[in-house]
Amino acid sequence: xxxxxxxxxxxxxxxxxxxxxxxxxxxxxxxxxxxxxxxxxxxxxxxxxxxxxxxxxxxxxxxxxxxxxxxxxxxxxxxxxxxxxxxxxxxxxxxxxxxxxxxxxxxxxxxxxxxxxxxxxxxxxxxxxxxxxxxxxxxxxxxxxxxxxxxxxxxxxxxxxxxxxxxxxxxxxxxxxxxxxxxxxxxxxxxxxxxxxxxxxxxxxxxxxxxxxxxxxxxxxxxxxxxxxxxxxxxxxxxxxxxxxxxxxxxxxxxxxxxxxxxxxxxxxxxxxxxxxxx
Amino acid sequence: xxxxxxxxxxxxxxxxxxxxxxxxxxxxxxxxxxxxxxxxxxxxxxxxxxxxxxxxxxxxxxxxxxxxxxxxxxxxxxxxxxxxxxxxxxxxxxxxxxxxxxxxxxxxxxxxxxxxxxxxxxxxxxxxxxxxxxxxxxxxxxxxxxxxxxxxxxxxxxxxxxxxxxxxxxxxxxxxxxxxxxxxxxxxxxxxxxxxxxxxxxxxxxxxxxxxxxxxxxxxxxxxxxxxxxxxxxxxxxxxxxxxxxxxxxxxxxxxxxxxxxxxxxxxxxxxxxxxxxxxxxxxxxxxxxxxxxxxxxxxxxxxxxxxxxxxxx
Numbered sequence: 001x002x003x004x005x006x007x008x009x010x011x012x013x014x015x016x017x018x019x020x021x022x023x024x025x026x027x028x029x030x031x032x033x034x035x036x037x038x039x040x041x042x043x044x045x046x047x048x049x050x051x052x053x054x055x056x057x058x059x060x061x062x063x064x065x066x067x068x069x070x071x072x073x074x075x076x077x078x079x080x081x082x083x084x085x086x087x088x089x090x091x092x093x094x095x096x097x098x099x100x101x102x103x104x105x106x107x108x109x110x111x112x113x114x115x116x117x118x119x120x121x122x123x124x125x126x127x128x129x130x131x132x133x134x135x136x137x138x139x140x141x142x143x144x145x146x147x148x149x150x151x152x153x154x155x156x157x158x159x160x161x162x163x164x165x166x167x168x169x170x171x172x173x174x175x176x177x178x179x180x181x182x183x184x185x186x187x188x189x190x191x192x193x194x195x196x197x198x199x200x201x202x203x204x205x206x207x208x209x210x211x212x213x214x215x216x217x218x219x220x221x222x223x224x225x226x227x228x229x230x231x232x233x234x235x236x237x238x239x240x241x242x243x244x245x246x247x248x249x250x251x252x253x254x255x256x257x258x259x260x261x262x263x264x265x266x267x268x269x270x271x272x273x274x275x276x277x278x279x
Numbered sequence: 280x281x282x283x284x285x286x287x288x289x290x291x292x293x294x295x296x297x298x299x300x301x302x303x304x305x306x307x308x309x310x311x312x313x314x315x316x317x318x319x320x321x322x323x324x325x326x327x328x329x330x331x332x333x334x335x336x337x338x339x340x341x342x343x344x345x346x347x348x349x350x351x352x353x354x355x356x357x358x359x360x361x362x363x364x365x366x367x368x369x370x371x372x373x374x375x376x377x378x379x380x381x382x383x384x385x386x387x388x389x390x391x392x393x394x395x396x397x398x399x400x401x402x403x404x405x406x407x408x409x410x411x412x413x414x415x416x417x418x419x420x421x422x423x424x425x426x427x428x429x430x431x432x433x434x435x436x437x438x439x440x441x442x443x444x445x446x447x448x449x450x451x452x453x454x455x456x457x458x459x460x461x462x463x464x465x466x467x468x469x470x471x472x473x474x475x476x477x478x479x480x481x482x483x484x485x486x487x488x489x490x491x492x493x494x495x496x497x498x499x500x501x502x503x504x505x506x507x508x509x510x511x512x513x514x515x516x517x518x519x520x521x522x523x524x525x526x527x528x529x530x531x532x533x534x535x536x537x538x539x540x541x542x543x544x545x546x547x548x549x550x551x552x553x554x555x556x557x558x559x560x561x562x563x564x565x566x567x568x569x570x571x572x573x574x575x576x577x578x579x580x581x582x583x584x585x586x587x588x589x590x591x592x593x
């Protein structure tokens with residue numbers, strides 16, 4: 001079931017030009033951040049005499065205000081962004097799917113209590129909670145991944161719950177129940193596979209959201225800390241030099257835009273494919 | 280009845296949010312007293328400072344005191360500059376509300392015609408390019424957009440001011456404030472324009488498949504009239520919900536925009552308070568945002584129920 005579905009999605013994605021471009025861009029960024037160590041420069045080595053060099057053959061993206069090679073720093077920054085995007089997506093999707101499926105399947109008091117909590121969490125400005133948490137916890141990549149992941153499950157939970165509510169009254173689920181199948185097994189075998197496409201769409205888009213949130217946090221100085229680089233923190237340092245050295249702003253921002261854009265487009269196309277499959 | 284019930288539901292929500300934020304603040308290491316404590320001080324002096332700031336009592340006692348003061352309309356004093364929090368809010372809230380309101384209005388004005396038109400021209404090249412643009416609008420980091428706009432319009436072309444809300448000496452000039460708000464409002468609007476346009480486009484497409492369109496075409500109404508009169512009326516309703524939901528983005532956007540453009544609004548007050556552990560200001564900002572979001576959604580639901588009375592029975 002899972003395999004056939006993924007194969008089907010792959011085939012249809014291969015037919016869409018925009019999907020191919022999006023996947024290509026994501027793969028380039030992923031490869032670049034994995035192979036970042038091949039760069040001859042140390043991303044964190046300060047060389048003041050080389051500071052603020054404009055892009056040239058030696059430093060294709062120039063150097064920053066500490067004389068560090070900007071291209072190398074962007075490669076390492078991409079590592080942070082993609083890691084935060086993927087890992088916090090895994091946390092929020094797992095949590096959201098689990099909670100949503102349990103709530104939708106059992107309903108009752110547990111469901112109403114959890115759904116109230118979801119309502120409340122969705123009304124507290126999540127950006128504000130993240131800011132507060134980050135100011136108090138030791139800021140690091142792990143903290144950011146957990147904070148974004150644990151605050152991002154509510155949307156997924158709502159969607160999975162709604163889908164589970166309609167699915168659990170389908171005949172095949174009722175048969176399985178009458179045959180004495182255990183609840184958790186029914187959820188695993190009969191409900192989750194049918195929701196998988198929806199989860200896939202939400203998950204892809206939540207990677208985009210997580211990358212944006214991380215960059216905004218790092219920009220405000222509450223994310224990745226020096227000397228490590230993330231695209232957001234690089235932009236935060238570049239802010240003072242917009243007038244004189246605009247290249248410091250252009251490259252990291254463009255990297256964020258392209259990555260987030262690719263994930264959003266990919267998620268949307270998968271959603272469209274799913275809609276067609278259903279009807 | 281429905282409206283009353285919804286308003287009553289909002290109160291426990293606000294209480295829980297306040298408890299959550301209060302607990303969160305106090306669980307964290309570091310507190311506002313640390314700004315006044317130097318290594319030379321002895322334990323007594325430290326306690327004295329904590330007492331002065333009201334930090335010597337157990338957290339739940341502090342919370343109850345805070346609730347009691349709030350009930351009397353007393354928001355407390357800022358721990359960094361000792362000014363009343365209510366004064367700080369009175370100074371800063373209007374600007375943020377104006378920016379958010381203007382952004383919302385402009386987003387609607389721009390996205391309605393574009394959304395209707397691209398929905399009508401579904402899958403034509405206009406539609407495809409607008410779709411790509413709206414993808415970009417959703418994906419672009421607000422702070423980077425702000426920086427790029429500052430670079431082009433303020434540094435390169437020198438058309439618009441770099442930051443602030445007033446030119447020195449022109450504090451009362453409305454035009455001058457508008458002049459300074461152009462870039463911030465643009466940055467705040469882009470995301471919403473993209474979201475609204477996509478939404479209006481999708482609604483228009485689904486409306487165009489309805490049988491009534493065929494009937495009216497058969498009656499010989501022009502396409503423009505059908506779009507403006509019938510389709511528009513039918514998509515206005517779902518837009519209300521989107522407006523309620525977009526408040527959250529606007530609040531997040533206000534934080535970033537005010538920080539970059541150095542605007543004296545609530546967002547900057549909040550970010551500053553977080554950095555300096557200014558408990559009363561953090562609490563006031565959090566609650567204000569929560570109230571704004573809850574009542575924004577409430578208003579959307581109420582409007583919806585007035586327009587479509589079936590909602591109440593659910």
